[in-house]
Amino acid sequence: MKIGIVGLGLIGGSLGLDLKTYGYEVLGVSRRESTCTKAVAMGCVDTASVDLSLLGKTDVVFICTPLGLIIPTARQLITSLGRNVIITDVGSVKTPIVEGINPLWENFVGGHPMAGTADSGIEAAQRNLFVERPYVITPTATTRPENIQVIEGIVQQLGAKIYYCQPEEHDRAVSLISHLPVMVSAALIASCMAEGESQVLQLAQQLASSGFRDTSRVGGGNPELGVMMAEYNRDALLRSLSEYRHQLDELIALITQENWQGLTTKLNSTHQARPKFVE
Known part of the structure; x- marks a missing residue:
């Protein structure tokens, strides 16, 4: 089986x-020639190109581009594919x-x-990245069962844990455990940086340790990814943020009232x- 990957x-x-380890022929497409060269040298793909037509004779194509490029990439890609090629994506928002x-x-x-x-x-890039990690498949009423089985078989070889749900359910769930933490973490960093006394801010920066590192990590990540999460999962994220604000208000009230039993x-x-x- 030939598998294509767009976005290296x-x-x-x-x-x-991982796919090459399991004997698949892997063809890759990237926007940069330098990335194509590195991908081949690292053993990530057998062949790579900046031209989507390279994937014309594949059986399955994974679109691994940034979220905002997935649909435009699919529009371009389908002009080069045979009618029976299965397309799947890895986007963090599904609906x-x-x-x-x-x-299309x-x-x-x-x-x-x-x-x-x-x-x-x-x-x-690293081997075994997906082992024991969740891999969500979001079929709809029109998704062909035989296509689901093909993707399921590949994912099982990756060692991932497969979950099935509707796209809307997926988006509400990830807004709570993935997208909301990014915004909360960003707000944490912004709150610290809002400290007006430079000596106190500098001391906080010097004292920051594992607790701050863990809670601030996702908020200090790729800004483009955070914006795309908000743009493409706006309604679910706003719902999660509203609930989070409600919980913060409750904590503020308990502390203001010195209700230590309630806080406990x-x-x-x-x-x-x-x-x-989390385990």
Whole structure:
């Protein structure tokens, strides 16, 4: 089976490394010739080009571009593909992607591997990135079962944990555990930087350790990705942010009122709930 990858960054490059390990012929497309050269040298792909027509004879194509380029890429890509080629994507928002590509290509299967690192680009590609990580597949009523099975088979080889849900359900869930944390973390950093006394700000920067590092990491990440999350998952993110503001207001009220028992109850509740989200 020939598999195409459009977008040779962390996800696309890591995907290619694993697929080649399992014996697939992997063809890659990137916007930059230099990335194509690196991808081949690193063993991420067998062949690479800046021309989408390279993927004309593939069986499956993964679109691994930034979120805002997925639909435009699909529009360009389908002019080069045979009618039976399966297209899937790795976008972190599913509803607009599925609604945008389904009418264009009957063999589309929406997907989202929830894996990554703080690094980006082809240089960050690594083997086994998807092992034991969630991989969400978002079929609709018109998605062909045989196409789902093909993508499922590939994902199983990657060692990922497969989950199925509707695109809308996916977007509401990731707004809570992925997109909201980015905004909350960004607000944390901005709140610190708003300290008006330079000596206090400098001291805070010097004292910051693991707690601040962990809670600020995603807010200090790629700004472009954060903006795309907000743009493409706007309604779900606003809903999550509103609930978060409500929870902050509750905490402010408890502290203002010196209601230490109420605060203890609140923090005990969150202490007990956290293991349900992370091991």
